[in-house]
Amino acid sequence: MRDLQPSQLLISAAKLRRIESKFDTSHAHGVPPVPVRDAGGRPMLTDGHTRAFALYRGGADRIRVYDDTDDLDWEAYAICVHWCVEEGIEWVGDLDGRVVSPEEFERRWLLRCRRMHEELASRRGVGS
Numbered sequence: 001m002r003d004l005q006p007s008q009l010l011i012s013a014a015k016l017r018r019i020e021s022k023f024d025t026s027h028a029h030g031v032p033p034v035p036v037r038d039a040g041g042r043p044m045l046t047d048g049h050t051r052a053f054a055l056y057r058g059g060a061d062r063i064r065v066y067d068d069t070d071d072l073d074w075e076a077y078a079i080c081v082h083w084c085v086e087e088g089i090e091w092v093g094d095l096d097g098r099v100v101s102p103e104e105f106e107r108r109w110l111l112r113c114r115r116m117h118e119e120l121a122s123r124r125g126v127g128s
Contacts, residue, residue: 001056001060001061001062001091001092001093002091002092003091004044004045004091004092005039005042005081005084005090005091006044006045006084006092006095007044007080008045008084008095008109009083009084009087009089009109010098010100010105010108011050011053011095011100012050012099012100012102013099013102013105014101015050016053016057019050019054020054020057020058025054025055025057025058025060026058026059027055027060027062028055028060028062028063028064030058031054031060031063032064033064033066034048034049034051034063034065034066035067035068035070036065036066036068037067037068037077039077039078039081043065046068046070046072047068051063052092053095055092056095056096063092073117073120076113080116
C-alpha cells in the first residue's frame with residue numbers, strides 16, 4: 001500500500017462511512033480491488049482512494065489492485081499527482097487528517113478538478 005501514489009487530495013467523510021459500513025476493511029480481500037496505472041515507474045491510484053484509505057484505517061497492510069486500462073487524461077492526472085506531492089501526499093496514509101464533509105470535498109476537491117479540466121479544455125481548444 002505504501003508504494004501507491006494517490007491522485008486525490010481529500011476523502012469525503014460520507015463516502016468513507018459508507019465504505020466502512022459495507023466492507024470488512026481489516027484485510028485486503030474485504031474490499032474490492034482498486035485501479036492503478038504506472039506513473040513514471042510507480043503505481044498511481046486512478047480511483048478507489050476511499051477504499052484504499054478505509055483499508056489503511058482498518059489496519060490492513062495490503063490492497064488488491066488491477067491495471068486500469070481506461071483511456072485517461074494523463075495531463076490531468078499529472079496535475080493531480082503534482083498537487084498531491086506538493087502537499088506531502090505520497091501514499092494513502094498521508095490522507096489521514098484529510099477526511100472532510102461532503103460539502104467541503106465538493107468545494108475543495110471536485111470544484112478544483114472541474115476548474116483544472118476547464119482550463120485544460122480551453123488550452124486544447126476543446127469546445128471552441
